[in-house]
Amino acid sequence: MNNLFWVKAKILFSNKQTKLIIYLTFFVSLFITSVGIFLYENYKSILDKDLNQPYTELLQINLGVTNRAFREADDQAVKVSFHSSTLNYIHGELAAKQKDAAVLSSYLNTIALNEDIHSVYVLDLKNKLIVSDKSAQSLDWASYPDQSWAAWVETMKTKPLLIKRRSLGNINNPESVELISLYRPILADHELIGIVIVNVDYDRFFSKIYPQIETPQYIFSLEGEVIYPKLRTELPLEELYKAVEMLGVRPFGEVKLEGQSYLGNQAFSDMTGWRWVSLIPLDELLKNVKLVRDLVFMLSLASIVVGCAAIFFYNFAAFKPIKRIWQLLATNNSVSSGPDSDLYDLEAVVKNLLKEFDSTSSVAERSLPELRSKYIQDVLMSRIGSKELRDKWETYFAQWTKDQLIAVAVSINRYSEWFSTSGYSEEDQLLLKYALVNIMSELLETKWRMHCVQLDKENLMLVIQSRESGRPASEELLQEDLSAMMKTAMKYLKMSLSVGIGQPCESVAGLHDSFEEAKAALASRLYEGYGRTFRFTEATRGERLLDTDADAWKAEIMESLESKDDSISNQVLGRWAAWVREQRSAPESIYTFANERIGDFSRIIALRGISRPAMLDNYTEHQLRMMDLDDLHQLLLHVAEAVVSGIQLHKATKEYHLAQRITRFMEEHLHEQIGLQEVADFMNLSTSSVSSVFKMETGSTVYESLTKMRIDQACKLLSTTDRKIADIAQQVGYQNENSFIRSFRKLKSVTPGKYREANKQY
Numbered sequence: 001m002n003n004l005f006w007v008k009a010k011i012l013f014s015n016k017q018t019k020l021i022i023y024l025t026f027f028v029s030l031f032i033t034s035v036g037i038f039l040y041e042n043y044k045s046i047l048d049k050d051l052n053q054p055y056t057e058l059l060q061i062n063l064g065v066t067n068r069a070f071r072e073a074d075d076q077a078v079k080v081s082f083h084s085s086t087l088n089y090i091h092g093e094l095a096a097k098q099k100d101a102a103v104l105s106s107y108l109n110t111i112a113l114n115e116d117i118h119s120v121y122v123l124d125l126k127n128k129l130i131v132s133d134k135s136a137q138s139l140d141w142a143s144y145p146d147q148s149w150a151a152w153v154e155t156m157k158t159k160p161l162l163i164k165r166r167s168l169g170n171i172n173n174p175e176s177v178e179l180i181s182l183y184r185p186i187l188a189d190h191e192l193i194g195i196v197i198v199n200v201d202y203d204r205f206f207s208k209i210y211p212q213i214e215t216p217q218y219i220f221s222l223e224g225e226v227i228y229p230k231l232r233t234e235l236p237l238e239e240l241y242k243a244v245e246m247l248g249v250r251p252f253g254e255v256k257l258e259g260q261s262y263l264g265n266q267a268f269s270d271m272t273g274w275r276w277v278s279l280i281p282l283d284e285l286l287k288n289v290k291l292v293r294d295l296v297f298m299l300s301l302a303s304i305v306v307g308c309a310a311i312f313f314y315n316f317a318a319f320k321p322i323k324r325i326w327q328l329l330a331t332n333n334s335v336s337s338g339p340d341s342d343l344y345d346l347e348a349v350v351k352n353l354l355k356e357f358d359s360t361s362s363v364a365e366r367s368l369p370e371l372r373s374k375y376i377q378d379v380l381m382s383r384i385g386s387k388e389l390r391d392k393w394e395t396y397f398a399q400w401t402k403d404q405l406i407a408v409a410v411s412i413n414r415y416s417e418w419f420s421t422s423g424y425s426e427e428d429q430l431l432l433k434y435a436l437v438n439i440m441s442e443l444l445e446t447k448w449r450m451h452c453v454q455l456d457k458e459n460l461m462l463v464i465q466s467r468e469s470g471r472p473a474s475e476e477l478l479q480e481d482l483s484a485m486m487k488t489a490m491k492y493l494k495m496s497l498s499v500g501i502g503q504p505c506e507s508v509a510g511l512h513d514s515f516e517e518a519k520a521a522l523a524s525r526l527y528e529g530y531g532r533t534f535r536f537t538e539a540t541r542g543e544r545l546l547d548t549d550a551d552a553w554k555a556e557i558m559e560s561l562e563s564k565d566d567s568i569s570n571q572v573l574g575r576w577a578a579w580v581r582e583q584r585s586a587p588e589s590i591y592t593f594a595n596e597r598i599g600d601f602s603r604i605i606a607l608r609g610i611s612r613p614a615m616l617d618n619y620t621e622h623q624l625r626m627m628d629l630d631d632l633h634q635l636l637l638h639v640a641e642a643v644v645s646g647i648q649l650h651k652a653t654k655e656y657h658l659a660q661r662i663t664r665f666m667e668e669h670l671h672e673q674i675g676l677q678e679v680a681d682f683m684n685l686s687t688s689s690v691s692s693v694f695k696m697e698t699g700s701t702v703y704e705s706l707t708k709m710r711i712d713q714a715c716k717l718l719s720t721t722d723r724k725i726a727d728i729a730q731q732v733g734y735q736n737e738n739s740f741i742r743s744f745r746k747l748k749s750v751t752p753g754k755y756r757e758a759n760k761q762y
Contacts, residue, residue, distance in 0.1 A: 077184035101138035108133035178202035407514035523587035545589035610646025659697035
């Protein structure tokens with residue numbers, strides 16, 4: 001129905017009468033709305049300016065009144081700070097303070113006779129003394145009844161003038177006095193030595209301003225503290241602070257508080273830094289104009305509704321053929337032609353629908369390969385349920401049949417060498433892989449349906465299905481086509497490939513097993529070499545390398561590393577490679593054995609400080625599993641040569657010979673109760689020196705090596721003699737049979753008795 005809606009809309013907008021109605025409806029409603037908004041905003045702007053002027057003037061008048069009062073108080077404070085009695089008191093000796101205080105208090109009394117001034121204090125900062133008009137004595141700060149002024153004494157060190165609101169007495173006491181205190185410094189050689197505090201009565205001070213009951217005034221200090229009014233505000237403090245934030249530094253502006261509109265006016269005092277704010281409610285004033293505005297909006301909305309209704313009724317008949325077309329398209333029937341005058345328009349609609357359908361199909365087709373690849377990877381990783389498996393197969397592979405599928409593993413041989421010697425950039429190599437996929441498509445898709453999945457930088461997976469429906473897939477024919485594809489890739493892309501072919505599976509559910517077979521077949525290149533195709537058979541898997549054979553070859557290879565030159569290790573690795581080729585054990589076990597030896601070589605290199613061969617810089621086990629036996633043999637040879645050379649250099653060191661002497665001593669005294677201390681005594685070294693040297697040279701502690709020697713000797717005795725386990729324990733240095741059994745089980749994972757049963761040779 002969504003497509004039908006857009007078709008209807010197109011028909012409506014292509015009709016001239018409909019267009020005219022739409023244009024008239026749109027422009028009339030737009031004009032009415034614009035006029036309403038303009039009149040409302042214009043009236044509100046004029047109202048704001050008219051209201052602002054008297055209130056701004058009132059704020060300026062009040063601001064001037066308070067500034068004059070503060071200047072008078074400041075003049076008195078300056079007189080006091082320079083008066084001789086003040087200076088005599090501040091500079092006088094401590095013994096004469098009381099006498100000077102009486103003179104100063106008498107002078108302060110004359111200042112405090114001003115009806116606006118509540119009291120005057122003089123502070124001696126050096127001695128922390130205070131004199132006021134109320135007392136003729138010099139009192140200590142701590143004993144003075146009024147203490148609330150002391151909070152701002154430290155601030156005066158950086159301020160030439162300070163004005164603060166404070167309370168004299170408990171603020172909750174109805175008899176407490178609210179004061180405005182003006183602080184002035186007393187300086188000597190630019191150093192603050194005293195302070196004059198003129199306390200102005202709060203109520204008398206603010207009784208001089210002109211109040212406006214309907215629009216109360218608010219005064220804020222520089223720190224944001226509410227100075228006025230005294231007790232409570234008509235609006236919550238949070239709303240007042242919000243209004244101050246919205247006004248910023250503008251002289252006036254509209255603010256919205258608690259859902260109501262206010263006109264805010266403000267002025268700033270250059271004397272005190274205080275902010276004077278008044279808020280005028282606008283809702284009542286704008287009530288009538290808002291009503292007019294809302295009526296205009298309703299009229300505009302009504303015009304839109306009328307226009308839409310006219311369009312609907314005028315074009316109702318035009319929708320009938322479109323509905324019929326939709327029904328025809330929905331039932332896949334063709335539209336019959338006729339003498340209808342609207343047939344041309346209907347044909348255009350159908351063309352547009354088909355064009356849109358083609359566009360959607362094109363997008364789906366372009367994204368289909370990515371969806372297929374993600375689906376195949378989910379199948380291989382078993383990340384998808386059986387129902388979803390079937391549903392997505394039918395969706396993504398709709399053109400494929402229910403015939404057999406074959407998984408093919410394609411690998412680029414010697415990828416690192418091809419990457420480094422080809423001279424291509426990384427982007428070029430990506431293009432070459434894309435070209436490889438195109439070659440496979442060109443050569444295979446005449447006979448086979450194919451989808452390619454990129455697994456990693458070296459390996460691809462192909463999902464193959466024969467185009468001959470109803471006939472089993474011919475693995476021989478597929479092998480021939482893949483061989484032709486490999487030759488073409490080598491000819492044009494200089495890319496050597498190896499291919500493994502799994503057995504056919506009946507459905508996508510068996511694709512995982514078919515791909516595992518393809519990988520097992522591909523592993524045959526270990527013996528057969530590169531550039532070939534391999535079909536899976538049960539013989540392909542081969543028998544795993546026996547543990548006994550692996551241990552024997554490991555011991556011989558590791559022992560050859562201790563030879564004087566690399567010829568011995570070369571011979572051993574050569575015999576190993578020939579033996580592997582003859583035995584043809586499972587490639588997986590051979591790759592695992594080779595990777596473990598690379599790990600052994602790497603540990604020796606790290607342990608003995610041998611220079612690391614360049615071929616190990618970018619070595620990974622994944623890279624190893626891409627090699628044939630010749631390359632694998634060469635890798636082991638090169639690393640072994642580096643290890644042998646490094647070991648021979650290392651054997652000349654003093655530490656190596658010390659480790660060898662320690663090892664021989666332990667072998668000769670294996671049956672005795674020896675430990676680290678006995679070894680250190682024999683070597684004439686400290687236990688820490690013996691431990692660190694042996695650990696550095698062998699990678700094991702003295703205790704670990706001694707335990708291994710004893711257990712290895714016990715294994716020989718268990719498998720070649722019928723002596724009692726307790727006797728064997730004593731013979732290898734254990735006085736306690738249980739201790740011997742615990743050590744044996746920890747190292748060999750079986751008890752001595754079970755080991756004897758499995759390895760008995762007598």
